[in-house]
Amino acid sequence: MGVTMLLALLLTLQTTGATLRNMSTTGCHIIKPPRDGGIRYRGLSQEQIRRVQILPVDYEIEYICRGERIISGPKVRKCLENGSWTDMSKESRCLHPCPRVWLSLENGQVQSDLSELDRSPVEGTQLSYHCDPGFRLLGANASTCTKIGKWDSPKPVCQYDRHYTGQSHSGKKTLYIGALFPMSGGWPGGQACLPSAEMALEHVNRRADILPDYELKLIHHNSKCDPGEATKLLYELLYKDPIKIVLMPGCSSVSTLVAEAARMWNLIVLSYGSSSPALSNRQRFPTFFRTHPSATLHNPTRVQLFKKWNWSKIATIQQTTEVFTSTLDDLEDRVKKAGIELSVRQSFLSDPAVAVKNLKRQDARIIVGLFYETEARKVFCEVFKEKLYGKKYVWFLIGWYADNWFKINDPSINCTVENMTEAVEGHVTTEIVMLNPEIVRGVSDLTSEDFLDKMMARLGVMNPEETGGFQEAPLAYDAVWALALALNKTAGELAKRGLRLEDFNYNNKNITGEIYKAMNTSSFMGVSGHVVFDAQGSRMALTRIEQLQGGIYKKIGYFDSSKGNLTWYGNDKWIGGSPPADRTELIVEYRLLSQKLFVSVAVFAGFGILFGIICLTFNIYNSSVRYIQNSQPYLNNMTAVGCMLALAAVFPLGLDRKHIAQGQFPFICQARLWLLGLGFGLAYGSMFTKIWWVHTVFTKKDEKKDKRKHLEPWKLYATVGVLLAIDILSLMIWQIVDPLHITVEEFTKEAPKGDLDVLIQPLLEHCNSEKMNTWLGVVYGYKGLLLLLGIFLAYETKSVSTEKINDHRAVGMAIYNIAVLCMITAPVTMILNSQQDAAFAFAALAIIFSVYITLVVLFVPKVRLDHPDSSATKRLLRG
Template sequence: YRGLTQDVQILPVDYEIEYICRGNRVIVGPKVRKCLQNGTWTDMSLHSRCCNSEQRKKKLYIGALFPMSGGWPGGQACMPSAQMALDLVNNRSDILPDYELELIHYDSMCDPGEATKLLYDLLYTEPIKIVLMPGCSGVSTLVAEAARMWNLIVLSYGSSSPALSNRQRFPTFFRTHPSATLHNPTRVQLFQKWKWTRIATIQQTTEVFTSTLDDLEQRVKEAGIEISVRQSFLTDPAVAVKNLKRQDARIIVGLFYETEARKVFCEVFKEKLFGKKYVWFLIGWYADNWFKIKDPAVNCSVENMTEAVEGHVTTEIVMLNPETVRGVSNMTSQEFISALMSRLGGKNPEETGGFQEAPLAYDAVWALALALNKTVPPLKARGRRLEDFNYNNHDITAEIYRALNTSSFEGVSGQVVFDAQGSRMAMTLIEQLQGGSYKKIGYYDSSQKNLSWFGNDVWIGAGPPADRTVVIEEFRFLSQKLFAAVSVFAGLGILLGAACLSFNIYNGNVRYIQNSQPYLNNMTAAGCMMALAAVFPLGIDGHHVHRSQFPVVCQFRLWLLGLGFSLAYGSMFTKIWWVHTLFTKKEEKKERKKHLEPWKLYATVGVLLAVDFLSLMVWQIVDPLHITVEKFTREAPKEDLDVLIQPLLEHCSSQKMNTWLGVVYGYKGLLLLLGIFLAYETKSVSTEKINDHRAVGMAIYNVAVLCLITAPVTMILSSQQDASFAFASLAVVFSAYITLVVLFVPKMRRLITRGEWQSEQQDTLKTGSSTNNNDEEKSRQLERENRELQKIIQEKEERVSALRNQLAERQALRSRRRPSSGQNQNHNASQPDPKSLLPPPGYPNPPTDNHSFSNSSIPLLYK
């Protein structure tokens, strides 16, 4: 037995006692070694008395880097905690009885550059350090990567970087602070608990936070959660915070040191990125009053900071055992806190950096002491001692590594166990800032996937906010009042068209109606009715039909309007075209009359319809119409709700809509312009064959003007459903109304006021239905005969002119051959024989005036 605590008088002869000499103790009995003054023992068979002598302990040195300032001033509480552990270990007779641990420490300021210089001093300044103890992750990364070159074990109390779990890069590294990746399963669990599927992140550009975020990104991806925004900064977070605001980040994970946290939340206050719409997740190892500490680099007041950080959630490794259990140091967690407070001299824990991590530093010293103690027997068996350690001794380092790797004890921070990567395994504490102070709201054990929830979480709003602005899609529909009003007018227009069509058909035998080309007028009425019918599908939208049926409505719009226009306008254009062709051309200032054949009129309308039909058919085959949805700028409702309205509008469109519209509008636009020109050219023409061509011209004027104005306006106003529909539908309605009224109302009035239909009907009853047909046939025959006679007359005129020329030549020749004998004779000789000047038989006598030949007009003979 070692370390007896009472005097021993008699010992059994069967046991060998190894006793550390202490004063005023007498050992009597066989096989007891005598303790000499120099600290050695006599032969075991001698009876001896233990001498009162003091044994000098050998010192083992630990090189520590405590950040007393910087991004994480954890050394303010961790160094007193580690020193307290060292005092207790050195006073224990059962742990390293022959050794005394001594701490040699420097302030690393949590700066890797400063730590590099201090590491050099530790390594190249006596005495030799058997273990290194850094704090911050950045410093630990530097120290742990270099330590293997000096065969040094590194035991960190405050490093959380996931990168330090790389055994190939850091083969001798251990830490009592768990990896920061241990926070990530807890965060994912909370995201799922509060039904968030979209988060954002902002990080300080350091390896510890970058690797933590990489791990978080992988975990949330596996959980089906999206990281919509990922921002980073080096020193100034202003731009990163603005980007979070601009991209509507709501659930934000922040990874940065305490100093940068104050800068971030000052910008958060300025951008109003806090309140009931936002939740921030921060690291839990900041000081409890970190946001109240005055910082010259932060130009926000304490009140501003307190308002900005209210309600945020922290996740932190459980660093203080919540159970009242005495661990290896014979101290409970609460007793440890009391002792630490005593060492701090009553300093406010909230103002002491690293106060939360202090138990980890305390347990780190105990883990090191127990591991060193465990290495003594195996080293002694090989003739080695701990004090023999130097930077080239790999065997002692390997023994310390094995001892730490198998450590397992109850510390003030809980059960201390290291995983294969040298990282501490622990539970996670979840806290929320409520009313300016942190409240525990749950624990999460990632190894057991068990969430212990207290149910005391508090939210500024009615509950956890949404992970994004709720966007409500709202389709814009046509005003039903406008649609109903225009539909009434269109319906009345269709009735008017039907009445006009019936009138025209019923009075088709009336000569006045016949002379207006009634079949073309019927086509005009039918086309107007089709165009008016297109008003109804123009106003039908998702309010009336299902989305799957909407393409059919698009087809009805296109075909009814296209063919209706071609039929109505095409028939009027045909009339005005033929009037211009037949009655406005002049040759040598003489009017020429041609015969008007009805089949040519119908053929012209057919050509226009065929062009329209083929173009629409090709359009629908090559690039059919389908539904496209136009999105407008999101609108915020008047109520203070965390929602936005996304206005949507359905359109009938195709892939190359503008190209097709350009072709159709160009073709029809040319027809409209040509129609205006022809109507102007024929305004003074008067003909009985098409007796309503002036009315047709008036209708063409109105239709062309309305269409040429409406087509571009509706394209411009396509995003305004009411205005677009109003322009398009009213243009169709007015065009149809004007056309029907101008073409048919005068005919109705004439037949009613003059009673022409009565006389025509009586004639029809007397002569039979074939009279009109016979008259028309006779008229055509007479016109053909008239044309033939005109040709004959022209030939005769040419013959008469030739004969006159010959006669004049003969007279001139005779006058030169015969000399004149006298004035009377010459006069008589110069007079031609009246009989010789007579025209050929069958022609009337010419006038006796000397100038009659030159002034005569042969057409008068025909007349």
């Protein structure tokens, strides 16, 4: 902001005609660009560039070149306080680059005059070539880069000298290692691994206690990390002298080819840069070893972390390549053995959008991502769009990306650096330790720091991390040492049998077998850590665990899979304060009846039962009174008892898991059914009996008045008994054939208020049976017919007057009310079945109102008749 304001001020002063040249202005004058080049002015428009003459302090300009030219010398200059630009003593020029392939020489060395600023050879760069012992140079021993971007002579080659005796200058026998180093291609790891291996050979060959009678030499080619190119080079290594005792390929695709073919020539293969899990197959690759751990070595660490953070459910997303697929297959096997669920497994070829959306839809929380760095940016751009990051999510990534991989400007994505930084925050990486974190001297007498110092001096570049394979360079160094120690051990074993290492040929299985045994039992401390191979020939190593905290990777622990030891620093940080849950926490919540509603209804039911007892007591106590006798008191007693049973059903109807244990539910269900069934059957059955016999006897057109007035009581009781027996029999059959039990109804999951990572699963318990609807249909059909018949009979007998059943009109009124309430309540409660409060209130209040109406209509007039002078008594006597 300050620079921009100063620029604006300078421009204003210039445009207003101020005498700038007479003022002491802090800044730097504009300088000319190099020939065939230009200058990029940051933050200035074309119009401002044409008008400005002085640029402020700390302003930076950048040189750019036309066409295919590149900058030789400083590319960026900065304005200093003294008014000068940085590095003005060093000229910047736009020159044509020459091919970098001239910078390497197989089986030889290249010396150049490249400056630290020049990463590529340009006009004037001079190279000189020298071959290793046993090889002779074919071609010019020097080459110069011309101004048109071409070398002035073809690239020379080092050809094996057939007349070479195999004796080094020290008089030792020479053993040859055939190596393939990818100097270019998908993984140009040979750029650092070749110098590392050559340094290891120098150190080994200087040791008097290791292979004292031999000298190791490399015969190497550039495989370009291409299996096709490697096939041609493998043919040359095998069919051209000298005989190679071991092969050393680099990247996985080339190692697969070499290791599979090596068995035919009885050759041990030792790779320094192959991570493919497919190579851990002893049947397919019987002589293969590698100092680069398999990609599956990440998986034990991941499983250990899942256990540490109490996660039992994970998801994965992978790029569709062989190395990631086989790694994920191994992870799936390991998590199953650990009792961890792999719930979602997504893959993509080039566009991860659909895969990321599927992870979101499946509610993935703990996600393992396996993909290359370029695809990682695509994935996390989609992660940002889908909001699949933050305190609810944890991503596990591969640790060998560049530290700033998410900040690199990538035209293939449409997310800003800020978006990417937000999305990747907090993710965890696992990375194979390729440089010993401990300061210890190993078999080479070098610490890891010593090795780095020597490597950086050997590479001679300012930023060695930008050199291909620099990270794997310790593995190449230790690979040579592993081979040297194995050959040293083999030489001792062969001497006991009268054999020598130089006797090796491609048909000699015995020597190959001894080398295999020695390699298989290797165990030493190298610059990359403890070197030991597992049964599949893969390196066992430490795994470093890091977490991105505030945009910076922080080490949070190490895991030794060979010993199962986890070293934890305790500095892991989480956005939510603690590791998130591996799934949305599901809280089961049973919908319970409102206690206020239950208590209120229960009070009414209790008063109803008390009222029923009073009515029953009154009826029994006054059973000798004439008008009570003429009302069929025993039937009225049955009605009162039935009403009390129906009211008693209200209590179990409102009981749920808040009041009773789970095991008592079946009993409560049966209690609801029997109390309500018997209560209704007894109460309504006794009233229906009255109205039935009134209609049967007293509405007949019979002139014999005595018969009309005669009604035997046993017929009444028999009718009630038949109706009650039907109810009892049907309930017993229902209970035996299809007993009631508890069923649980699930509702749509609900998210509580607030940013809680939980969902509530509402549940409601019902008393149910397998064929509940069938039974209800039968019961409702039968009872419905009785209710309709009762209404009809009540209507037909409304004008009948008889002293045998003197309260049949009150009974008819009660039947009207009961029928209406039942016919409304039955379907409504079925509709409201999933709403516990409404269903209970509707059913319970229907029972209570029916009972109260019945008791009031039947018994209150009789209580008033206990006072003969009352108007009600007179009306009844007149009626």
